[in-house]
Amino acid sequence: MAAREHGMIDHTFTVPLDHSDPTGPTIEVYAREVTRGRTDLPYLLYLNGGPGFPSPRPIGGEGWIRRATADYRLLLLDQRGTGRSTPVTRHSLAQQGDPQQQAAYLKHFRADSIVKDSEFIRQALTGGDKWSVLGQSFGGYCAVTYLSFAPEGLSEVYVTGGLPPLESTADDIYRALYKTVLGKNAAHYERYPEDVERAATVARFLSNNHVLLPTGRALTVETFQALGNLLGASTGSARLHYLLEAPFDGGHLADTFLFDVERELSWASTAPLYFLLHEPSYARGPGATQWSAQRVRAEFPEFNSADPVLFTGEMVYPAQFDTDPALAPFRDTAHLIARDDAWSPLYDIDRLKANEVPVAAAVYNDDMYVAREFSLDTARTIAGTRSWLTAEYEHDGLRVSDGAVLDRLITMLRREEGPGHAG
Template sequence: MRFVDHTFELPLDHDRPDGERITVYAREVTADPHLPWLLFLGGGPGFAAPRPIGDEGWLTRALKDYRVLLLDQRGTGRSTPVTRAVALSRGADYLTHFRADAIVRDAEEIRWTLVGDEPWTVLGQSFGGFCTVTYLSFAWQGLRAALVTGGLPGLHVDAVGAYRTLYPVVTAKNRAHYRTYPSDVEQARRVAAHLLSEDVRLPTGRRLTVEAFQAVGNMLGARNGSARLHYLLEDPFTGGSLSDAFLLSAQDALSWATAANPLYYLLHEATYAQGAGATGWAAQRVRGEFPAFDARAALSGDAPVYFTGEMIYPWMFDDDPLMAPLRPLADELADRPQWSDLYDVERLRSNQVPVVAAVYDTDMYVSRELSLQTAARIGDLRLWHTADHQHDGLRVSDGEVMSRLLAMLS
C-alpha cells in the first residue's frame, strides 16, 4: 500500500462559496495508481476514516480494482475538527453544516479536484451508506457505481419511526444473548441493583448509572459482541464492590460514544431528520413504548435487565462531566424544527447508477425493515440480504463482504 495525503479548502456552507472555509482531509491508498477511484464513506456521524495498518481485508480486496480515497468527513480526524470547545463556541447553526448533504457536496468538490469530470465509485458503510443515498439523490452525475454495506436509510421515516423499528431488534438480541449465556441474567441483575444503591464512577469520572450500564449492550450488534458482553459480566465484583477490572472494561465498552466524538452525540438523531419536525430526543421517547428496557421494573420482579443499543439519550450528557456543558446545545438541536432534505425519492426511483447493497438480517444499528423498503425504491439496485454477517461485516469478514459486493457489481 502506498499512501498520499490530500487536503482541500472547502466552503463551510456550500450555498455560500465565498464565505467561511474549512479543511477536509483524505488519505489516498494505492497499490496501482492507474486504477479508477473508490471513495470510502465510513460510519458515524463524527468518526474519522479508518487508519490502515495492513490487515484490513476489505481494503486489500478493494485495492485490486481501485485506488481508494479514505475521507475524514468534515469535522473529524484531520479535517477541521468539531471538538467540544468548537461546538460550544460556534453553536447549533454551525453544526447543521456537518450532515450527509454537506459531506456529499464536499465529495463532489474533491472529485473535481482529483479526477475532473470523470465519475467515481463510492463505498458507504453504515452512516456512509446514508451519505451514499444522499449522493444518489443530489449528485448522481458524479457516480459510476455505488456500494452500500450495513443498511440503507428510511426515505420517509423520521427518528421516532426509525427507533420504533430498532428497539424490537435490540430486544431480540437480548433474548438471544440470555439464551446463550443464561447465567448472565443474574449477573446483570446484581450489577444493576448495585448501581441503584451506590454512586459508582468510571475511571474517567463518568457516573455509571443503571442506564449507562444498559448502554454497554451496544456491543451486541457486532459479530463477537455477545461473547464480549458475557466476559464483561463473568466476574464483576470484588467483595461487595464492582471491581476495577469490571469498571475499566465497562468504560471501554462505552467508548462508542465519548467526548472525543461530540458530533456523534450531537447529530446522531439528526441523521434521520428531514424537513419539518424536531427529533425531540426520539430514542428516549420511544424507549417508553418498550417496557422491557425499564431496568427498575425488571428488578422489582424477576425479569432480566435488557441492554440498549446505538441510541443517544439526554442523560448521556448529564452523567459525563466532559459532555455536561454540551447539554443545552444538544437540547437546542433536538428542538430544531426544520432540517434540510437528505433524499430525493423521485430521483432515486429513476436512478440509473448501478448500486449494490448488503442488508444484514439482524442488524442492530440500521433497520432491516427500512433498508428493504428503501432498496425496493431505488432504481438499478441489486440487493444482498444476508443473515451471515452483522453490522461490522465489511470490517471483520476478511474481504468476503467486499468480494461479494464487487462480484454483484460486475
C-alpha cells in the same frame, strides 16, 4: 497484507463551511489515498459509519482494503468534523459562540454537506471524472444522499449495512430498532443464561450506590444498559459476556470491570458529533426529533424492568449529557438541536426511483443499527439496486469478512445481467 505493500498519499482540501455560501467561512477536509502503486485505477471513495467518526487508519491486513485496492485507488475520507477534517471538539465548538450559534454551525455537518465535500474533492482529484463510492452504515446513508443530489458524479455505489429509511420519522425508526434490540437481548441471554443474574446483580448495586467510572462519568443503570450497543457486532455478545464474568471485588465493583466498561463506552471524548447529530441524521424536513429515542423507549417498558435487565442499543438519551463529563459542555446545544424543527431534505425519492447508477447493497438480516425492513424498502425504491440479504454477517460484515462482503458486491455489479435484486 503488510502495510508496506500499500502506498498512502495525504490530501487536504479547503472547502466552504456552507457550500451555498462559497465566499463564507471555510474548513479543511482530509482524505488518505491508499493504493498498491497503481495510479491508473479509478477512485473508490469510502464513507464510513457514524456520524462523527473518522475514517479507519490502515495498519495492514485489512481484508476489505486489500480487496478494494485490487480494483481501485481507495480514498478514506475523514468526514467533516472528524479526524483531521476540522474536528468538532468541546474546545473548537466553544469558539463558535453561544449554544444557538453552535447548533447553527452543526447543521453544516450532516450527510448533505458531506456529499458536497465529496463532490468538491472529486473535481479536484479527477478533473470531473466519475468515481465509485462505498458506504458503510451511516456512510451508506451518505451514499444514498449522493445518489439523490449528485448522481452525475457516480459510476457505481456499494452499500454495506446502510440503506437508510427514506420516509420514516425518527420515532418510526426507533420503534423498529427497539424491537430488534429486544431480540438481541433474548439471543444473548439464551447463549449465556448465567448473565441474567450477573447483570441483575450489577444493576441492583448501581441502584443503591453512587458509582463513578475512571473518567468521572456516573455509572447509572441506564449507562450500564448502554453496553448493549456491543450486541450488534459479530463478537459483541461474547465481549459483553466476558465483561460480566467478574464484575465485583468483594463488596465493590471491581476496578477492572469499571475500566472495561469505560473502554466500551468511551466514544464521547473522541466523537461528540455522534451524540449531537445521531438523531438529526434521521431528520429529513420539517419536524423536531425531540429526543426520539428517549420518548419511544417509554413504549417499551421491558427496558425499565430488572427481570431481566435489558441492554439498549444505538440510542442517544438526554441524560448522557448530564452524566458524562465529556458531553456536559454540549448539553445546551444538544437540547437546542433536539428542538430544531427545520432540517434540509436528505433524499430525493423521485430521483432515486429514476436512478441510473449501478448500486449493490448488503442488507444484514439481524442488523441492530439499520432496520432490515426499511433497508429492503429502500432497495426496492432505488431503481436498479441489486440487494443481498444475508444472515451470515452482522453489521460489521465489511470489516470482519476478510474482503468477502465487498467482493460479493463488486461481483454483483460486474455480472452481465439486467437491473433487479440479487438473491
